[in-house]
Amino acid sequence: MKGKLLSTAVLLLSAISLLTSCLGNNDEKTTYYGETAITSFKLGTLKRTIHTKNSAGKDSVYTTTIDCSGYSFYIDQINNRIYNPDSLPKGVDVGKVICTIAAKNGGVILLKDNDSDSLFYYNTSDSINFKQAREFRVMSAVNSSETATRSYLIDVNVHKEVADSFSWNNLATNNPQIAALTAMRGYALGGFVYVVGNKGAGVEVYRTAESDGATWSAVTPNIALSTEAYKNIAIQDGTAYLLNDGAIYTSSDFKTWQKGASAATIKQLLGSGTKKLYALTTTSGLAASVDKGATWIVEKLDNDAALLPTEDVSFVCRHGSAGDAVDYLTIIGNRADSYSKDSTAMVWGKVEELSAGGKTQAWTYYPIARSDRYKAQRLTNLQAVLYGNGMRAIGGSGRGASKGKAFAQVYTSEDGGLHWPKDTVVTMPTGFSSSETSFALVTDSQHRLWIICGGTGQVWKGLLSGLAWKKEDTIFQ
Template sequence: MRIKFLSVILSFLLMSIAISSCLDSDDNYELSSDATIRAFGIDTIGKGIYYKFTIDQLKREIYNVDSLPVWADTIIDKILIDTLTVTGWVTSGLADTVFIMSDSVDLREPIKLKVHAADMITTREYTIKVNVHKQDPDSLIWREMAALPVSPAAGKKKSAILKENLFVYTSSTTGYRSSISNPGTLQWSPITVSGLPADAKLNSIVSFNDLLYITTTSGEALYSDNGTSWQKMDTQGMKMVTFIAGIPADDVTGSKKILTGICSFEGKNIFCAKNIEEANWKMNEGKEAIPADFPLEDIYSTVFTNASGIKQTVIVGNTEATVEATMPWFTMDGLTWADMSTPSDFFCPVMKNPSIMYYGGLFHMMGGDFSIIRSSRVGIAWEEAATKFRYPSEKVVTPGEDEDDEETIEYKSLFEGKGDYSLAIDENHYIWIVWNSDGSVWRGRLNKLGFAIQ
């Protein structure tokens, strides 16, 4: 035991001598060659918002994935780098002057920082780039596109999007088509429509699952996979009044894709629906008549995911009943619908030919005289949309009545008073509006929905 104990003591003494020798030698110091930036950040923007920066060590680039607001240029022209973690020291500029964090820098353009390792030899140069939005993300921007070659005749028409094509039907045998794969331009081509009866209700067209569906006043239902040739659907003897909307599949509830509509049964209108993978139609339980104020014409639909993660299809349209407000309706299965009424004073005023969309995180309602857009968080309480989310407008200046009175400035919607329209939204979030009065076509999109996802 004593021998083992003495050997342990001897080992410790030898290690101590070795360590002392290293400490006493000026030739054995080994300084770090680490010349990397471990962390980077700038001062807060706006109301104390801190933007996270990504460090790409391979490319030696530092940048923010989430772009700063469009107005941030007026802040980052003189801002502090408040986080810069390195092992050695940092220089900047052509003269390689020592970088001092307490000095503000101009980050409107990329800058370069050079990191020097403690070994006095190793260096790495990083490019710092601060991304700033060039457009206001919350602005709805409109552009007038190529008008239809011939102004449509009086009466309602319908526009629909199918497989990257925008179709505008002017009758049961004629229409126009343009590709929207390049939304910057429209090139209209006349089309000859086949298979549609003369009593086809153009304003009943529903685009769903790469097909168009339509009904007739005589109760027939038809579909098309190319927008030009139409075929009859088997409705098991049901007389179809109109299609309402398509309901997408929902992973939460396990439901499949469903086509919804209204059919006539024993002298009353009832809700009906079918799984598009099945042949049979279903009627609502009890075969109860639809509510008197449920829309029957010019129906527009949108899809909203509620707080439980369940998809709801929401619609508005023209109703035969006299109503005091424009009220949306929603469903999850197409057979049971409920209105989205509100007990408050924040209902949406009555609109002629309303359309609805869940767009940019809010519900929006367009239509009526097209003077303002109404918005809602969950489709119940409605208010005038944000100033940036408006129709295209022109500036109207009214002089004061007297010399001392200031002039008043207003913005008047260019859509106001244009009359009947049809609206469609494509997969790139462009809103397409075609006007019946003059055949003009407008395209709009919320800026942030066009930003590329980093």
């Protein structure tokens, strides 16, 4: 930075002189302001270094420029902090920053040296090093002999990761408890990830903290769980709902279950939306409950109920954005082996309007054209979850007429389940190994994706970097 170095005393005198010189010597009443403040901070165009691969697949580096004027900086006048809650992209050089700063009532803006108490006049043409937080001061005249001074710490935040980068961590390579399960599903509740699965003729429940994954502890339920329990659980508002032996049970910890209403007409509990639970019925239809499973109302379908999946079923709910009072619902799964010509999964969708007086929509079947390059494959133990901007799905070998290969890729859908191309960001972990019929795909409250593997006892946890970025406060009271 090129700037004029001045002592604090000189700066005070200069600020008073500069800000009071225009007051004149007449007797008109002059209003003085008892405070001073920085009122805006804005960046200009900065350089960015990008690492990529060339057409030959080799690492390549190039430098470009990026207009950073659109990144908002919040000014916390209570704590005297200025920062950008939406960090600049990875690779942006903040060592030489041209910025525009404005102060209240034309105050004089000064920049403190990093290594001393020296102060410099701020100039809009100066290049400033923001690789670490910088202290700025602003001075305004209160009267002919006094100035108001205020210091701010300004941070220019830069992401350390690319927004769409994803990485896996192998938390367990051979957990014997997990390895012994012959069928399972996973659920996130109350800061824990639970696995419910079958072992021989019995049912086991294990849990680990979302921050862990290496250590699992057994959970002993206060009721006997059926061997169908693992795939009959839905989570809603911090409560687990279970269909077990013809009744609905609730729990907050998978240990203490309270029996609720009888559910003789329900075959499988699928999942939940904002207000409803959803289930397959014993008459091969869909039903929903708005009273925690006490009563069930048959859902409307726009096509033959025979097209509903009955095995390997996943239920996904994506909540609408703020002000959009809807749930976007997707059901994906397979039909029974008797439908031997099926090569694709069965996918249904619904827009559930939540506002008072909202229209009741029917469930829509999504037929898959032969020419569709991105079909939902009919895979063994197919499982799908909501993650990031869409759904992610994995599965074992193809069933029926499907030629899908076991765990060959992660499938993604960002259009509600209509198309399922190969995911180029979230990929299968290197060294992954699992039973095709026993694994669990789970997302937790910290935006992490889990794969828990029967047969091998592997536990994988991954994170899409953009989902982990902390959102700073932008409202100060």
